[in-house]
Amino acid sequence: MATHTSNPEYHHGNLRQALLDAGEKLLESVGVDGLTLRGLARETGVSHAAPYRHFADKADLLAALAARGFDRLARALVATAGEHAGDPRGEYLASCRRYIELGRKHPAMYRLMFGQPQPGVGDQPELAAAGQAAFDALTAAMRRGVAAGLYRDASIETLAMAVWALVHGLTELAIAGRLGLCGEGDAGRLSEDACALLLRGIGTSRPGA
Amino acid sequence: MATHTSNPEYHHGNLRQALLDAGEKLLESVGVDGLTLRGLARETGVSHAAPYRHFADKADLLAALAARGFDRLARALVATAGEHAGDPRGEYLASCRRYIELGRKHPAMYRLMFGQPQPGVGDQPELAAAGQAAFDALTAAMRRGVAAGLYRDASIETLAMAVWALVHGLTELAIAGRLGLCGEGDAGRLSEDACALLLRGIGTSRPGA
DNA sequence: CAAAAAATGTTGACAATGTCTACTTCGGTC
DNA sequence: GACCGAAGTAGACATTGTCAACATTTTTTG
Numbered sequence: 001m002a003t004h005t006s007n008p009e010y011h012h013g014n015l016r017q018a019l020l021d022a023g024e025k026l027l028e029s030v031g032v033d034g035l036t037l038r039g040l041a042r043e044t045g046v047s048h049a050a051p052y053r054h055f056a057d058k059a060d061l062l063a064a065l066a067a068r069g070f071d072r073l074a075r076a077l078v079a080t081a082g083e084h085a086g087d088p089r090g091e092y093l094a095s096c097r098r099y100i101e102l103g104r105k106h107p108a109m110y111r112l113m114f115g116q117p118q119p120g121v122g123d124q125p126e127l128a129a130a131g132q133a134a135f136d137a138l139t140a141a142m143r144r145g146v147a148a149g150l151y152r153d154a155s156i157e158t159l160a161m162a163v164w165a166l167v168h169g170l171t172e173l174a175i176a177g178r179l180g181l182c183g184e185g186d187a188g189r190l191s192e193d194a195c196a197l198l199l200r201g202i203g204t205s206r207p208g209a
Numbered sequence: 210m211a212t213h214t215s216n217p218e219y220h221h222g223n224l225r226q227a228l229l230d231a232g233e234k235l236l237e238s239v240g241v242d243g244l245t246l247r248g249l250a251r252e253t254g255v256s257h258a259a260p261y262r263h264f265a266d267k268a269d270l271l272a273a274l275a276a277r278g279f280d281r282l283a284r285a286l287v288a289t290a291g292e293h294a295g296d297p298r299g300e301y302l303a304s305c306r307r308y309i310e311l312g313r314k315h316p317a318m319y320r321l322m323f324g325q326p327q328p329g330v331g332d333q334p335e336l337a338a339a340g341q342a343a344f345d346a347l348t349a350a351m352r353r354g355v356a357a358g359l360y361r362d363a364s365i366e367t368l369a370m371a372v373w374a375l376v377h378g379l380t381e382l383a384i385a386g387r388l389g390l391c392g393e394g395d396a397g398r399l400s401e402d403a404c405a406l407l408l409r410g411i412g413t414s415r416p417g418a
Numbered sequence: 419c420a421a422a423a424a425a426t427g428t429t430g431a432c433a434a435t436g437t438c439t440a441c442t443t444c445g446g447t448c
Numbered sequence: 449g450a451c452c453g454a455a456g457t458a459g460a461c462a463t464t465g466t467c468a469a470c471a472t473t474t475t476t477t478g
Contacts, residue, residue, distance in 0.1 A: 015455080038435065047457045049437080054455090058436065111324075118386035131387070154406075161379075161388065162403035166371070169378025177327035178340070179370065194371035197363075201410025220426055220473055247464065256428045258466080263426090267465065 016054040018044050023065050027108045032115075037061070062112060063124045069106070069113040070130035076102055077137035081144075088145040089199075095141060096167050096195040103171035110171060138164055151202050159202055166198050225263040227253050232274050236317040241324075246270070271321060272333045278315070278322040279339035285311055286346035290353075297354040298408075304350060305376050305404040312380035319380060347373055360411050368411055375407050 012018065022043040026035050037058050038048045055061040080098050084091035103110040116127060139160045145151045151159055170191045173179045179187040221227065231252040235244050246267050247257045264270040289307050293300035312319040325336060348369045354360045360368055379400045382388045388396040 012456080036435065037437090046455095048435090049458080050456055052437075114381060114385045114387075115320075116385075135387075154402075158399060158402045158406070161382070161399050162375070162406050165378030165382055165403055166375045166407070167378070168382060169374030169376070170370075172323060172381055173370070173374055173377060176323045176325075178323075178344075190367060190370050193363075193367045194374055197367070197371050197410040198375070198407055199410070201406040201408070205414075224426080245464065246466090257464090258429080259427055261466075 012044070012046060012050075015044065015046060015050060019051055019054065019061065020064060020068060023061065024068065024109065027065065027112065028106060031108050032062075032112055035062075059117075060124075063116055063127045065109070066113045066116045067124070067127040067130040069109045070127070070134045073099070073102060073113075074130065074134040074137050077134065077141070081137070081141055088141075088148045088150040091141060092145065092150070092163075092199060093192070093195060096163075097192070099167045100171050100174065100191050104174050107175040110175065114168070114172075135160075135164070149204055152204050154202070162198065162202060166194060170194060221253070221255060221259075224253065224255060224259060228260055228263060228270065229273060229277060232270065233277065233318065236274065236321065237315060240317050241271075241321055244271075268326075269333075272325055272336045274318070275322045275325045276333070276336040276339040278318045279336070279343045282308070282311060282322075283339065283343040283346050286343065286350070290346070290350055297350075297357045297359040300350060301354065301359070301372075301408060302401070302404060305372075306401070308376045309380050309383065309400050313383050316384040319384060323377070323381075344369075344373070358413055361413050363411070371407065371411060375403060379403060 019040055022040050023035065026040065026043065030039075037051050040061075041048045041050055044050075051061065055064065076098055077095055080095045081091055084094055113131075116124075139156055142151065142156050142160045142163065146153060146156065146159070170179070174187050174191070179190055228249055231249050232244065235249065235252065239248075246260050249270075250257045250259055253259075260270065264273065285307055286304055289304045290300055293303055322340075325333075348365055351360065351365050351369045351372065355362060355365065355368070379388070383396050383400070388399055
């Protein structure tokens with residue numbers, strides 16, 4: 001009833017974005033398990049059912065968050081490529097570093113991104129597109145490397161997947177805290193070395209490293 | 210009260226194991242999110258609070274499940290090593306294949322294993338031990354390979370982590386359904402090729418492949 | 419061998435959460 | 449100025465993790 005009459009803030013204006021913003025924040029502070037729809041609503045100052053006007057259910061909101069994550073990842077890769085134009089080897093190493101850093105800085109988000117159930121048919125077009133964009137940035141980089149003679153002339157898909165898998169694995173292991181299992185492990189250095197080893201495997205044999 | 214007097218099945222006998230067994234089954238059928246303590250109790254035919262006599266809380270039970278997973282993984286690696294004694298290259302390829310297969314066959318379990326919060330000080334000694342055993346199996350394999358001249362003489366930790374990261378990444382991507390992003394992708398073949406590429410990177414350059 | 423104690427299971431409660439339905443209020447259109 | 453859909457609210461419900469109190473079984477021990 002007259003809980004509040006003519007409240008100028010009855011309608012939030014842009015609740016959807018606000019929820020996603022708060023979601024990212026909560027993600028990092030309390031993890032995926034601590035991320036609750038009601039908590040999100042509280043954080044945003046709306047009632048507990050308000051999110052349902054913008055998201056079908058919790059999974060839908062999580063998918064939207066994951067899409068944001070992929071978007072950031074794709075942007076970071078494209079930016080890195082721009083910073084190393086004409087230097088595919090430098091681009092490779094910088095991209096690997098940046099990818100892993102991004103994952104380690106936002107572990108909950110990173111896990112969320114790859115924990116999403118594969119978007120079905122018409123489900124989550126945003127998420128599918130963002131994920132595809134990130135993958136496209138990677139394949140484009142590989143294509144440039146092949147053109148420049150840095151990588152051996154293998155299937156682009158194979159090259160891209162090998163790189164992605166290694167970097168993804170390093171990121172996940174780092175997040176899981178398993179990169180330091182080996183006595184004294186500087187996780188950063190281990191990652192660099194592993195990436196260099198793979199480069200040796202996928203590269204043309206010329207530049208003896 | 211006299212709900213039941215002198216019930217021969219009042220005490221289950223080995224509820225802990227039964228809960229873990231049911232847990233593994235439920236994991237595969239309904240996923241981690243669908244795995245509920247109460248559901249587990251129902252499945253096992255005990256009351257909803259019975260599990261608390263054997264596990265401190267849900268996280269504790271999940272950790273015990275994860276420990277089982279690592280145990281299986283370690284066993285599989287050791288077995289594979291035994292089947293390829295004296296053939297480090299064959300062992301490498303077979304181990305990679307087996308690792309990935311195991312993860313793909315039990316995706317929820319695999320995710321659970323690496324989703325565990327890093328065991329703190331005295332927490333979850335079982336889990337820590339099982340995880341360490343799996344990693345030890347891997348480093349032992351790498352050590353054999355170095356001794357046999359298959360791998361270049363680099364730090365064992367670096368070699369092991371590179372391999373583990375690649376295989377882990379391939380497994381995770383396969384589980385996430387992202388190994389098929391490339392038009393027509395036989396995920397199995399992609400994995401094999403990626404492992405071969407890394408082998409080329411970590412190997413001594415002699416056997417031109 | 420009986421009695422005390424420890425282990426194991428049960429019932430009942432509580433707060434929190436995801437989600438649904440019905441109601442209210444706001445912003446804009448005939 | 450009345451109307452309509454979008455956006456937000458309140459209230460309810462089933463499910464879940466977890467705790468406390470009680471019951472029963474097994475084990476230890478005097």
